[in-house]
Amino acid sequence: MSEPQPTPQPEIEITGLSKVFGQGSAAFKALTDIELNIRTAEFFTLLGPSGCGKTTLLRVIAGFEQPSQGSVRINGQEVAGLGPNARPVNTVFQSYALFPHMTVAQNIGFGLKMLGRPADEVAATTADMLKLVQMEAMADRKPSEISGGQQQRVALARALAPQPRVLLLDEPLSALDLKLRKEMQTELKRLQTETGITFVFVTHDQEEALTMSDRIAVMSGGRILQLGSPSEIYNSPSERFVADFIGDTNFLKVKVVEALTETVNVRLPGGALHSARLPDGLRPAAGDDVSVVVRPEQATLGDGAKAHLTGTVTNSVFFGTDTHIHVNLEDGTPFTLRRQNAGNTAPPAPGTMVGLTLADGALQVIRE
Amino acid sequence: MARQFSISRLPGFGAIALLTFVLLYLPIIILVVFSFNENQSQSIWGGFSLRWYEAAFDNQQVRDVSIRSLWLALVASSLATILATLAALATTRVSRFKGQTIIYALINQPLMVPEVVTGIALLIVVAFIKVQTGYTGMGYLVLAHTAFCIPFAYLPIRARLETMDRTLEQAAADLYASHVQAFRYITLPLLVPGIVAGFMLGFVVSLDTVVITEFVKSAGQDTLPTYMLGQLRRAVTPEMNAIATLFLALSLCIVTLFFLVTSKRG
16 A cells, blocks of 8 residues: 655545444444545545445445544545534535425535525625536436436535535435436536546445546455555455456465565466566565455467467357456466457357466465 | 236225225215205205205304314414424434333324223313313313323424434534524424424314313313304204304314325425
8 A cells, every 4th residue: 555645644544433323232433443544635435335325424424424533634624523504515415415495506506505605705606506416407406407417407406505525415316217327427527627626435346446436445344455546456456356346357375485575486286387576565475375366358369379368268258349268277267358449350169278377476375 | 917906806906995985985975965955864864055054153152162272273283283393302302211211102192092991081170170270261171181282283293203313313414403493493493393383283183182172171161162062962964064064064174284294205
């Protein structure tokens, strides 16, 4: 895990944060020892399956939940103990939570009105926001009179109108259909770049996280397992959970034959040697059994002599741009490789013996 | 494909349904029909006439008790609605506490305790206070009706609060609203249909109750229902039918309004 660059001050600084719900035997630890710095103006994503604590963490930052332990600082100011109305953050709710009895414009102006801004300023900012999310024509409609995608835009505009330091987004795209979701992903990224506001985005959708984020924190069981850029998370997962949760992955059991400073040389199931990268803080010694991951696009079908692995094709699945070829390795381990459908080469028939060649740096050692 | 099960195809369904509706509505239909009877009989039709309505409107006593009934219902249900709104907020907008179920039950007491028991209990208390203070005004009836109306007003208000999306109040807080502002701008406007429904239910209940009024009222404090009961002990004329029909119409109007208000913006 790379250390954050020496920025003057993180936008959000979370230290030693824990959150426990309930008491005694019914107690449930939703967050455990969270240490997290979120940088100013970055698009930061909390990624994990449902129940991993990502929404609880967002709600602690927003002020809807108070931490059981630890501190949350926003722009250097301790906010633990402060209510949501005393924090310079605004939230886009999963359900949008638009006020049903107010018009689109009244919804957008609500925050500024509560801040006691003069009416003409509220009106001017509301107009700006309507323009920003291209909803000028809908200003006088009620939320029930606009579509889900439009409600989404209004919820965004409403949260952006008071110009918060941080915008919190709680799975805001999950209610939209695929096409609209793609559009809104681009839209969100544009808004984040244009406004320069720090976005903290919660999602369980790994593709969404990879395409939009500057950095991602992968969470499970109330802990942050790995924090890094999308390519770091994808290419160098440090734990089995992270590797499994993000993208498709092959897991192999290997034996370390030589430990170098940054990498190790390992013996693959077929006996071939290959170099493998190490996660931060893990230094296996020669002779240790470790697990490595290989992404399906890092393996190619090769001739038997130079192959790192050999196995039997079980079946192939056509996906349009690429084909997934499923292979059973000699020791029975299933392995999937992805081949781009550039030419018209037919995939090998089931039962064919094939050799697999792994790209340099394809192997990443993981923690179990 | 097999037809879906429908209870309406069971034997005897039609007969039972018909009997139920006859039981529910036949007496009322007869009452209404004979309010327009020309002669004084409750069983022999003598032609259409509005004479009993005229008689009722000309009757000073009927006017007095009607106004008293409406005034009492208005005051009592207003007070009950305010208290019920506060009670509903106190039982839904707090973290769950021990004994919450008991509090619900206690607030709903008049729904469970037989009316006559409440009436006797009130009678004893009122008699005691009367002896101590000498006060014999409408205050007793107002308090008794208010207490009686609270659960009826409470139920729709609480239901509205419980089904309201709590995220809306969180969103308001997130957008810098204080507790008071969140209540003023979000909770209260969204609660209005529940409050109106609670008020109207309370109004109808206060208008209808005979037992509570009968036990608590002092001399000259008859409401419309207790006046009608008193009259019926003497002579039954279609004037009573006419008053009852008007009363029915008023209740129906309020109940219809209640349904309109509660179904809207649901």
